[in-house]
Amino acid sequence: MTQRAPATSGIPLAEIIGEAFANLRVQGRRSALALLGILIGTASIVALLNIGHIAQLETLKLFRHLGVDTVQLQATPTGEMPPGFDPDVVAQLPARDPDVLRAVPIITGRASISAGRQTTDAGIVGMPPAFAATVGLAPRLGRLFRPIDNCSPVALVGKGTAEKLSAPGAELLPGAAIIVGNYGFTVIGILMPTALEAINPSDYNESVIVPLACSRRVVAGGVPNIVLAKLRPTADPDIVGQRLSAMLANPRSAIQVISARTYIKTMNAQKAVHSRMLAAVGAISLLVGGIGVMNVMLMGVMERRREIGLRAAIGATPRDLRTMFIVESATLAVAGGLFGALLGLLATYFVARSSGWTFSIAYYVLPLGTGVAGLVGLIFGLYPAITASRLKPIEALRAE
Known part of the structure; x- marks a missing residue:
């Protein structure tokens, strides 16, 4: 049975989604470029957070034999006598x-x-x-x-x-x-x-x-x-x-105390600072990708004014129009997020291999990267969707 939108909609939801995918295919290169921006941003976030996860595991390996509950006390000389x-x-x-x-x-x-x-x-x-x-x-x-x-x-x-x-x-x-x-x-x-x-x-x-x-x-x-x-x-x-x-x-001795836990805490704090800084760079890339998605959607609204007017004239409600453009932007973002997550894992693998580290996946990063990409698509697709839904049918039909 065909799933339909709520009562306030005039067009079945499945049909709206199908039209959204068809419109993305028609836009071709423009859609691909917008997807590429999301892909790069997601790949950056996934790779950087996963590399931080692997680096933390490698830090713990530094204490695999003696354990983290170890303190080293080292005597250093205070004079001419051996410490x-x-x-x-x-x-x-x-x-x-x-x-x-x-x-x-x-x-x-x-x-x-x-x-x-x-x-x-x-x-x-x-x-x-x-x-x-x-x-x-x-x-x-x-x-x-x-x-x-x-x-x-x-x-x-x-x-x-x-x-x-x-x-x-x-x-x-x-x-x-x-x-x-x-x-x-x-x-x-x-x-x-x-x-x-x-x-x-x-x-x-x-x-x-x-x-x-x-x-x-x-x-x-x-x-x-x-x-x-x-x-x-x-x-x-x-x-x-x-x-x-x-x-x-x-x-005759000055004593220096080296704690395994303190050492790990310090190293992890440094890695956290680097990870946050690099993740911010990835977030900026994702933001640029989101702007690209919004640009594609806005261009689509301008180029498809007659289509929008015709849809409104035959029964499409403002909600239908908003849904169609939001689905388009979310599809671009989620697809970019999925491919970006795979690219980020691939980049992590090569970094781990080149560094002599054991490859490991922080599974929480995968839905995080893809989810953030989808959220960016929704946010940046909202304004074009609202713009399309506010077009008056008569004025849109008169558009050249």
Whole structure:
């Protein structure tokens, strides 16, 4: 059964919609140009908001191993003495502060590394043996530390450092002897490439990792200069960080607190500012597209005055005329919004691939972009529709 408009209309709604589509096809290039403006604006909004969504996911990946409930306390020198923390105080932190689940002491520094005739300068990281797996280290060759290795002169070598210590035809392999500073170590593992995470104390790819007890031989000071504290999920990292700083304070060290949550909050705030600014650019493009739609509709009203007058003369009400032009403008806008959403996703995909990010879709963006485009079409099509509905039939029929 044919659906009809309300009683105040003189023409069936289905017929009005069909005429609107036919008129858009007749206008050809003009309709396509108006649709293009909406398409570009929608694509900009969808792409920019979705890129912001992916960037936020990538930010969280920076903490995928240690988690977001982590605080790093780093000792920096206040004088000539090497900075550091008392290992006994570090060990007591979970017992002294109820919000601390675990505190891990780490020693970092740099030293000259030799393997045969190959020599390079690399970072030195001393950590408890069990912590190597916690930070996501994985062996490409050999194995990770075991508890028995804590007092043994053994080492894990990062991918980048292993390449620098390898000679042509003589790759550095587990079992090789290396000299770290003036001490000999046996390589037990060559590490897989490791992503640099924000809260990690060092770039493991360019480092040699040794058991904490052995690191005192090759790192100046011989005491931990970094503490990683795992907090309860409900703890405030800023407040806990201040308490831990007070517990670890000593005359030779200034303590810098780096909170994973604060780091994420700051990065997301910066991304939000950029996303809003770029989305505003997309909104301006969409606004220009809406003006294009209005221009097409107004030109249509001027060129179709006789048609409008004839429709009014055979029974079309002002509401019918308004509906016809609003349907035309909304069709342009929604079609531009749908194609723009697809183009925006395609642009997001290429940006993610070129940046080395994992592609992901923020599904709320799709109806948002298309819905805004449709709303723009309705708003900018309203004035031409009202203009058409106010034409007097006699005057419109006399138009050339």
